[in-house]
Amino acid sequence: MSLRDDFQPKWKLLLKWGWLSFAVFILMAPTFYTVYISFNELGFGAKYYNFTFQWYENVFSDKQLIGALGWTMLLAIITLPIVIPFGLLSAKLYKQSTHKVWIVFILLSPLFVPADILASALLVFFKNLNKFFTLIGEYTGIYSLDTWFDLGIMTAVIGLIVYTLPYVFVVIMITMARYRNEQTEAARDLGASAWRAFWEIEFPQIRAGVFSACAFVVILTFNEYTRTSLLKGGFDTFTSVLISQMLNTGMSEESYAMASIVSLVAVVIVSAILIITAIKTEELEKKTRTIKEPNK
Amino acid sequence: MIIFFVLPLLLTVVWSVFERTMFWMEPAFTLFSYENFFFSSRLENFLSSMFHSSISVVCAFFIGFPIAIFIRRRVRKVAQHRVMLLFILPFMVSEIIRIFALRPILSRNGVVNSFLMDMNLIESPFSIFVFTPTGVIIGEIVSFLPFMIFSTFLALEAIPNYIFEVCADLGVNRRRMFKDMFLPLAAPGLFAGSVFIFVNGIGIALIPTILGGPGSVNAGLIATQAIIALDFPLAMAVSAIMMFTLMGLLYLGHRLFNLTKLLEPIS
Numbered sequence: 001m002s003l004r005d006d007f008q009p010k011w012k013l014l015l016k017w018g019w020l021s022f023a024v025f026i027l028m029a030p031t032f033y034t035v036y037i038s039f040n041e042l043g044f045g046a047k048y049y050n051f052t053f054q055w056y057e058n059v060f061s062d063k064q065l066i067g068a069l070g071w072t073m074l075l076a077i078i079t080l081p082i083v084i085p086f087g088l089l090s091a092k093l094y095k096q097s098t099h100k101v102w103i104v105f106i107l108l109s110p111l112f113v114p115a116d117i118l119a120s121a122l123l124v125f126f127k128n129l130n131k132f133f134t135l136i137g138e139y140t141g142i143y144s145l146d147t148w149f150d151l152g153i154m155t156a157v158i159g160l161i162v163y164t165l166p167y168v169f170v171v172i173m174i175t176m177a178r179y180r181n182e183q184t185e186a187a188r189d190l191g192a193s194a195w196r197a198f199w200e201i202e203f204p205q206i207r208a209g210v211f212s213a214c215a216f217v218v219i220l221t222f223n224e225y226t227r228t229s230l231l232k233g234g235f236d237t238f239t240s241v242l243i244s245q246m247l248n249t250g251m252s253e254e255s256y257a258m259a260s261i262v263s264l265v266a267v268v269i270v271s272a273i274l275i276i277t278a279i280k281t282e283e284l285e286k287k288t289r290t291i292k293e294p295n296k
Numbered sequence: 297m298i299i300f301f302v303l304p305l306l307l308t309v310v311w312s313v314f315e316r317t318m319f320w321m322e323p324a325f326t327l328f329s330y331e332n333f334f335f336s337s338r339l340e341n342f343l344s345s346m347f348h349s350s351i352s353v354v355c356a357f358f359i360g361f362p363i364a365i366f367i368r369r370r371v372r373k374v375a376q377h378r379v380m381l382l383f384i385l386p387f388m389v390s391e392i393i394r395i396f397a398l399r400p401i402l403s404r405n406g407v408v409n410s411f412l413m414d415m416n417l418i419e420s421p422f423s424i425f426v427f428t429p430t431g432v433i434i435g436e437i438v439s440f441l442p443f444m445i446f447s448t449f450l451a452l453e454a455i456p457n458y459i460f461e462v463c464a465d466l467g468v469n470r471r472r473m474f475k476d477m478f479l480p481l482a483a484p485g486l487f488a489g490s491v492f493i494f495v496n497g498i499g500i501a502l503i504p505t506i507l508g509g510p511g512s513v514n515a516g517l518i519a520t521q522a523i524i525a526l527d528f529p530l531a532m533a534v535s536a537i538m539m540f541t542l543m544g545l546l547y548l549g550h551r552l553f554n555l556t557k558l559l560e561p562i563s
Contacts, residue, residue, distance in 0.1 A: 016366045020379070023363055023445075027386040027438060030397030033407065037400070044400050101556050105546075106297050112492055112542055113305070114499025116516035117535045120523055124311055124532060125304035127320075162301045216388070223390035226502065230523075239390060246396055259393040266388040274381050285374065 031263045038256040055257035065258065068236040075228070075237065076221040078153065079160045083217055084210060086161070087168030091176050094169075111166045115226035119159065123230050126155050151233035159227040164220050168213040175209025208280065212273050219266045238262065305539050312533035321528045329533035338518055342498065342537075345514035348429050349497025352436035353490045359437070360444035361486065365478055367445075368452040369460065380449055383442040395435050395506050402426045402434065402507075427509030435503040440496055444489035451485025452478070484553035491545045499538050 037044050041052035059065060094103045110118065126149040133145040149155060179202060187197035203210070221228075225239040232240070239262075245255050315324035333339060367379050386394065401407045402425035409421035424430045455477075463473055479486075497503075501516035515538050522531035549555050 013370060016362075016370065020363050020366060023359060023441070024382050024385075027383070027441060028389075030394040030401060030438065031386070031389045033401055034393060034397045045405055101550070104556055106302060109542075109546075110297075110301055112495055112546070114496050114516050114538065116501045116520050117499050117538045118301075118305070120519045120531045121304040121308050121535050122300065123523065124528055125300075125307060128307075128311075158300050162297065165297065219388050223388070223393075225390065225392050226500075239392060243392055246392075251396065251400065259390075259397070263389045263393055266390075267385055270381075270385055270388045274378065274384075278378055281374065 031267070034256055034263060035260045038253070038260040040253075043253045044251065044256070055253040056261070058254050059257045059261065062254070064236065065238070065241055068238050068241045071235045072222055072238040075153065075156055075160060076218045078157050079164065079221055080214060080217050082157070083161050083164050083168055084213060086165055087172050087213055088210065090165070090169050091172040094173065095176065095181075107169050108166050110162050115163075118162065119227040119230040122155070122159055122162070122227070123151075126151065126231070151231060153232075153235075156228050156232040159231040160221055160224060163224060163227055164217045167216050167220060171213040171216060172206065172209050175206045175212075179205050208277060212277070215269050215273055219269060222262055223266065305535070308532045308535040308539060312529055312536045314529050314532075316527055316529050319526055326529075329527075329529040332530055333518075333533055333537070338513075341513040341518065342515055344429075345432075345498045345504070345512075346494075348432050349436065349494045352433050352440070352497050353493045355433065355437050356441050356444040356489065356493050357486065360441055360489070361448055361478075361482070364445050364448035364452055364482070364485075365474075367449055368455070376449075376453075380446065383445050386438075387442055391439055391500075392502060392506075394438060395503055398431075398435060398438060398507060399426055402431065426507055427512075429508070429512065431507035431509070432504050432512055435507040436493065436497045439500075439503065440493040443492045444486075447489040447492070448482050448485040451482045455481050484549070484555050487549040487553050488555055491542070491549060495538070495542050495545070498541075 038055055039051050039053070040046060041050035041054060042048060090103070090107055094100060094107075097103055129149040130146065133148060134143075137143040137146050183201050184197045187201045188194070192200070222238055225237075225243055228237050229240050229243070238258075242255060242258050242262075245252060245258075249255075311321065312329050313325050313327065314321040315326050315328070333342075367376055371379050399406075403409070404421045404423050406425075408425065409418075412418045413421060425434065459477065463477060468477075498514050499516040501514065501520045504512035504514050504517055515534050519531045519534040519538075522528070522534065546555070
C-alpha cells in the first residue's frame with residue numbers, strides 16, 4: 001500500500017499512519033493479549049513466560065464445551081440459509097425501491113438498538129406469542145402452535161437473524177454497488193428469465209460478497225452472547241459457557257484459551273477474505289487497464 | 297423484520313403500562329413502572345450513563361474523525377476500503393472477550409500500569425482504569441470506535457475529489473478546510489456514529505458490569521436486572537425509553553443531515 005503523493009512533509013504522513021496503526025493496535029490489543037496469555041503455562045500476572053499448549057488441550061477435552069460448540073454451530077447452520085437470501089432480497093429491494101429511507105430504517109436500526117434492550121423486548125414478545133397461541137388453542141382446539149415460541153433454537157435463531165441481517169445487507173450492498181444493472185437488462189432482453197439472469201449474470205459477480213456475508217454470519221453467531229443467552233432456553237452456546245466461566249471463576253487459563261480460539265478463528269477468516277478480495281480487485285484492475293490501454 | 301424487530305420494540309410501550317404480577321404481568325394501564333424508573337436512583341444512574349456515553353462520543357470523535365479524514369484524503373482510492381476493513385477485525389472478535397480482556401490490561405497489576413512503572417513514569421499503579429466510570433468510558437471507546445470511523449468515512453467518501461483540488465488551488469488553509477468542508481460534509485456520518493456510541497453506551501449492560509464496578513449502572517443493566525427480578529413491566533418501560541431516545545435522535549439526525557446519504561457510495 002503506497003502513500004499518496006502529497007505536498008505534506010513525509011514525517012507528517014508517517015505520523016498519521018502511525019496514529020492509524022496505533023488505533024488499530026489499541027482496538028486489537030485485548031485480543032492479542034488474550035492470545036498471549038493463553039499460551040503461558042503460568043497464566044496471567046506471572047513473572048515468567050513458559051510457552052505451552054496445555055490450556056488448549058484442557059479446552060478440547062472439556063465435554064461441556066464441545067457440546068456448546070456443537071449447539072453454536074447448529075445455530076449458525078440454521079441461521080445462514082435464512083439470513084443470506086433475506087439479505088440478498090433486501091439489497092435488491094433497496095436498489096429498486098423509491099422508499100429507500102424506510103428500507104434503510106428497518107434494516108439498519110437493529111445495529112443501533114442495544115443488545116440487552118432488543119433481547120428483553122424479544123423475550124417478552126415470544127412469551128406473549130405463546131400465551132396468544134394458547135388462547136387461540138383454547139378457542140379453536142388447535143394446540144399445535146402452543147409451544148412454537150418456547151425459548152429454544154427457533155427463538156435464538158430469530159434473535160440471530162435480526163442481529164446479523166444488517167451486516168449481511170451492508171456487505172452484499174457493497175459488492176452489488178459494482179454491478180451494473182444494464183447487464184441484467186441485456187440478459188432479460190435476450191430472453192433469459194429473471195432467475196436465470198440473476199443466477200448466471202449477477203450472482204457470479206456478487207459471489208464474493210455473498211460468501212463474505214456467510215463468513216460474517218458464522219463469526220457473529222459464535223461471538224454473540226446477550227441476545228442468544230436470553231433467547232436460547234436450556235442449551236449452552238460457546239460464549240455462554242465462556243462467560244459463565246469468566247463471571248463465576250474469573251478469567252482462568254482455559255478461559256483465555258477458549259477466548260483465543262474464537263478470536264483467532266474470526267481474525268483468520270476475516271483476514272483471508274480481505275486478502276482474497278484485495279488480490280481479486282488487483283487482478284480485475286490489471287485486466288481493465290490492459291483492455292483500456294492495450295499498448296502499455 | 298417488521299414482525300420480529302419493529303413490532304416487539306413498539307409493543308414495549310404497551311407492555312410497560314401493564315401491571316406486574318408474581319411471575320409475569322397482566323393487561324392494565326398503570327404508569328407505576330415509569331414512576332419506578334423516574335422517581336428512584338435509576339434515573340440518576342441513567343443520566344450518569346448518558347454523561348459517560350457523551351464523553352465517549354467526544355473522545356471517539358477526536359480519535360476517529362482524523363483517521364477517517366486521513367484515509368479519505370491520503371490513502372490511494374483502491375486501498376481506502378482495505379484500510380477501512382482493518383477496523384472490521386475488532387468487530388469480528390466478540391465484544392465480551394474484548395471487554396473482559398481489558399480488565400487484565402487496565403487493572404492495578406495489568407499491562408498499562410506495569411509499562412508506566414517500568415518506564416518510571418509513575419511510582420504507584422493507577423487504580424482509575426477499571427471499576428470506575430473511566431473504565432466504562434475506555435470500554436465504550438474500544439468497543440465502538442470503529443463505527444465512528446466507518447460512518448464518517450462513508451460520509452466523506454461521497455465528496456468528489458475535485459472539491460479537495462479546488463480547495464488546494466484556492467489556497468484554503470487546513471483549519472478552514474476542516475471547519476467549512478470536512479465538518480459539514482461529514483456531519484451525517486458523524487451523527488450516525490455518535491448516535492450509535494451514545495445509545496449503545498447507555499444500553500449495553502456488559503461494559504458497566506465488567507469494567508464499571510458496583511455503582512456503575514446503565515439502562516441495559518436496569519432492563520436486564522428487572523428481567524432477572526421478574527419485573528417485566530419495568531424492563532419494558534426501560535426498553536421503551538431507550539427506543540424513544542433512539543428514534544428521536546435518528547429522526548432528528550435524518551431531518552438535519554439526511555442519513556440515507558451515508559449509503560450513497562455503496563448503492
